[in-house]
């Protein structure tokens with residue numbers, strides 16, 4: 097696909113401080129950080145973001161502060177949360193039609209597990225490590241607070257009051273408008289990049305035009321493995337995975353909320369009274385969102401079908417399991433949410449073997465920064481990843497510990513790679 101939509105055609109300047117390859121969640125936030133520093137930036141993408149062909153569509157993303165993936169993430173999360181709130185102020189300063197809560201709705205997230213479950217322990221560890229303001233409820237307490245929940249006797253719920261819901265299309269629209277206002281140029285289409293091994297100059301052929309740059313950032317999401325392999329001589333063990341989400345209309349006014357007549361909509365799962373949720377169960381690990389007006393959204397975090405950006409089956413329900421496994425979880429845990437299927441969607445995770453991100457320099461080029469492998473939990477970090485990658489490009493101290501995200505943990509000695 098080669099086209100240029102609302103984006104400015106990049107014809108005025110043939111040389112840039114930095115080219116950002118992949119203008120999605122991480123690419124736009126990085127370009128925002130770099131243009132704020134006064135850099136000239138060219139953003140390249142196959143599609144015009146926000147779009148529905150990568151990892152950032154589907155309306156909503158969870159922001160969790162009590163982080164089962166490891167307490168090491170929490171300083172980044174604290175910074176990220178401040179930056180999302182700040183982005184809402186910036187949206188208003190840019191004259192965009194977003195109000196507080198349109199980018200980030202701080203409605204809390206519940207983590208649902210068994211008392212002996214791994215999720216309960218991991219969440220408790222992160223709470224203890226950073227004294228996070230979380231509330232622990234047993235099954236009975238949780239079901240009386242949220243009558244739409246159905247839990248086993250040994251169920252446990254952690255209410256993460258700093259958690260909430262991000263709206264990625266709105267977030268990326270603000271970043272995109274900020275980048276354009278700060279002078280970034282964007283091109284939608286196809287091409288290739290390469291690095292001169294001696295001078296380290298970056299060259300780009302894109303839509304038949306040629307550009308050069310001092311620095312390159314690779315934030316190509318589900319396309320990163322191919323770009324790194326075929327254009328930059330770096331093989332990372334990234335696996336793209338097909339993921340499905342669906343929106344279900346709660347059944348009208350049924351027990352236990354008997355005061356609601358059957359003909360009226362069921363308020364049991366409505367935002368902001370019902371929070372976002374992450375639940376570990378025998379059926380798998382599921383996450384979801386309260387009803388913002390178009391139903392309860394549910395997705396499964398584990399599992400998924402390996403694919404590539406180009407081979408993924410984008411048709412929800414082409415596999416009957418797409419709806420069946422989601423509905424089955426709802427029947428057990430949020431039984432009155434398991435009403436009519438409103439719609440489904442297919443999205444992509446880019447997984448690393450240990451599910452931690454890759455944020456690092458290319459092993460041979462210290463003017464090439466890679467941010468990829470966000471393993472299905474990266475969006476909430478985009479606001480801080482952009483800042484961190486921006487500092488790496490300019491070789492300023494990143495201001496945080498990035499050792500968990502080094503590429504060499506996945507590749508061994510990368511000097512051995514061609």
Ligand SMILES: Cc1cc2nc3c(=O)[nH]c(=O)nc-3n(C[C@H](O)[C@H](O)[C@H](O)COP(=O)(O)OP(=O)(O)OC[C@H]3O[C@@H](n4cnc5c(N)ncnc54)[C@H](O)[C@@H]3O)c2cc1C
Pocket residue numbers: 117118119120121122123140141142143145149150151152154156157158159315316317318319320323339340341383395405443444445467468469470471472473474475476477
């Ligand atoms: C169903 C689903 C639910 C999720 N839920 C959550 C959640 O609740 N909380 C959370 O924090 N995270 C969540 N995530 C993960 C999060 O959305 C991703 O980690 C994040 O969006 C990844 O950002 P990215 O910039 O790497 O990818 P993207 O936002 O997809 O950006 C990559 C960009 O690169 C472009 N591109 C690819 N190949 C090329 C190429 N060769 N040339 C040019 N451009 C290219 C793409 O078009 C795209 O615009 C979820 C993901 C999915 C799929």
